[in-house]
Amino acid sequence: MxxxxxxxxxxxxxxxxxxxxxxxxxxxxxxxxxxxxxxxxxxxxxxxxxxxxxxxxxxxxxxxxxxxxxxxxxxxxxxxxxxxxxxxxxxxxxxxxxxxxxxxxxxxxxxxxxxxxxxxxRLWLWPDKITWILDQITHIDREFTIGSLTVKVGALDGGLRNQLWKQWIAHALSLPDEDKHEFITALASELGLSFPNEIxxxxxxxxxxxxxxxxxxxxxxxxxxxxxxxxxxxxxxxxxxxxxxxxxxxxxxxxxxxxxxxxxxxxxxxxxxxxxxxxxxxxxxxxxxxxxxxxxxxxxxxxxxxxxxxxxxxxxxxxxxxxxxxxxxxxxxxxxxxxxxx
Ligand SMILES: [Zn+2]
CATH class of the missing domain: 3.20.20.370 (Glycoside hydrolase/deacetylase)
Structure with a gap:
């Protein structure tokens, strides 16, 4: 009581x-x-x-x-x-x-x-790799396509960054697990990035x-x-x-x-x-x-x-x-x- x-x-x-x-x-x-x-x-x-x-x-x-x-x-x-x-x-x-x-x-x-x-x-959590990629870049200088996803040219202000993060995560989640990892590797390489060895x-x-x-x-x-x-x-x-x-x-x-x-x-x-x-x-x-x-x-x-x-x-x-x-x-x-x- x-x-x-x-x-x-x-x-x-x-x-x-x-x-x-x-x-x-x-x-x-x-x-x-x-x-x-x-x-x-x-x-x-x-x-x-x-x-x-x-x-x-x-x-x-x-x-x-x-x-x-x-x-x-x-x-x-x-x-x-x-x-x-x-x-x-x-x-x-x-x-x-x-x-x-x-x-x-x-x-x-x-x-x-x-x-x-x-x-x-032995691995990073894969969504962090997408976050990391977006942290490394300020512009997308040329359009590119990976599978069914096309990434357009643009400056990464907060709005676009957030939009790309959601889009890339959703795309990754729609793929079988191995394709998901290939997609993330391809994203990095299209943007001229390679992941650090250490998390x-x-x-x-x-x-x-x-x-x-x-x-x-x-x-x-x-x-x-x-x-x-x-x-x-x-x-x-x-x-x-x-x-x-x-x-x-x-x-x-x-x-x-x-x-x-x-x-x-x-x-x-x-x-x-x-x-x-x-x-x-x-x-x-x-x-x-x-x-x-x-x-x-x-x-x-x-x-x-x-x-x-x-x-x-x-x-x-x-x-x-x-x-x-x-x-x-x-x-x-x-x-x-x-x-x-x-
Ligand atoms: Zn979790």
């Missing part, structure tokens, strides 16, 4: 959030983060805003790692009430620098999904020692494949290698643990019907998408996530369940039940 009325007082100005929080109390929300920076970058979480969010979650919700949530479900046969999970994708080093100290300070667990080939520095600092991964330290500090180290392909664009054999290979690398380098999994890119087009079963067979206790809809966490191998970051409005919409309720009211369903074997 005391705690709840205190919450109401604090949430008072936020209208429907209080209502959503009560209605959705048995539907944990899984929040999704990617990058952290103390310089402002659109969509990235600054330490200042992240700390506000973590403190808010600590005061108003029950924070779990995703594997912690799945274990609770296994032990109790139901979800804990008012549960919220913070998840962070990919395994960039900025998590260690900016987010981990904040989570530690507030005693809040989280799940970090890592791409193991990236941790081993640039801005795109650098954590290492295994740091991951072990994170794990010891209450962070679940979850799976996110070996090379971060869209699993909607690979054969079943390749998907198996990506999922099992990632699990094996994690077990080898940070120790055998129960874990959860995150589908790279995580949009409806990044799925195939056999994936949930493969992920379960590999021993992962659950898996997440990168979009929300009306289904919430109904399917343990296709649990939906809500974007968070620097926008406190979006954070409150996501954490309170307001966004989930909105999707439920509209009946949004972005993946058909047949997509899942779970």
């Amino acid at each position: 005391g705690l709840f009325s205190k919450s109401i007082r604090k949430l008072g100005p936020m209208g429907g959030y209080r209502f959503a929080r009560q209605i959705c109390r048995n539907q944990p929300r899984i929040l999704m983060y990617h990058r952290f920076s103390d310089l402002p970058v659109k969509g990235w979480a600054s330490p200042e805003f992240f700390e506000q969010q973590v403190r808010y979650i600590r005061e108003h919700y029950n924070p779990y790692s995703l594997v912690g949530l799945m274990k609770y479900l296994r032990e109790h046969g139901r979800m804990p009430s008012h549960a919220v999970v913070i998840t962070v994708d990919d395994g960039y080093r900025d998590f260690y620098e900016h987010a981990f100290p904040i989570l530690q300070r507030h005693g809040v667990p989280a799940t970090l999904f890592v791409t193991t080939g990236f941790i081993e520095r 640039p600092k801005a795109f650098a991964p954590l290492n295994w020692v740091e991951l072990k330290e994170l794990q010891a500090g209450g962070i679940e180290i979850g799976g996110h494949t070996v090379t971060h392909p869209s699993l909607g664009r690979v054969t079943e054999a390749r998907a198996r290698d990506e999922i099992f290979g990632c699990r094996d690398a994690l077990n080898q380098h940070v120790g055998q643990r129960e874990r959860t999994f995150c589908y790279p890119n995580g949009q409806p087009s990044d799925f195939q019907h056999f994936l949930p079963e493969l992920v379960r067979e590999a021993g992962f206790l659950g898996a997440v998408t990168a979009f929300p809809d009306s289904q919430g966490i109904n399917d343990p191998y296709l649990m939906r996530r809500h974007a968070s970051g620097d926008n406190m409005f979006q954070f409150h919409k996501a954490v309170s369940g307001f966004e989930l309720l909105g999707h439920r009211v509209k009946g949004d369903r972005r993946l058909e039940p047949g997509s899942s074997a779970a």
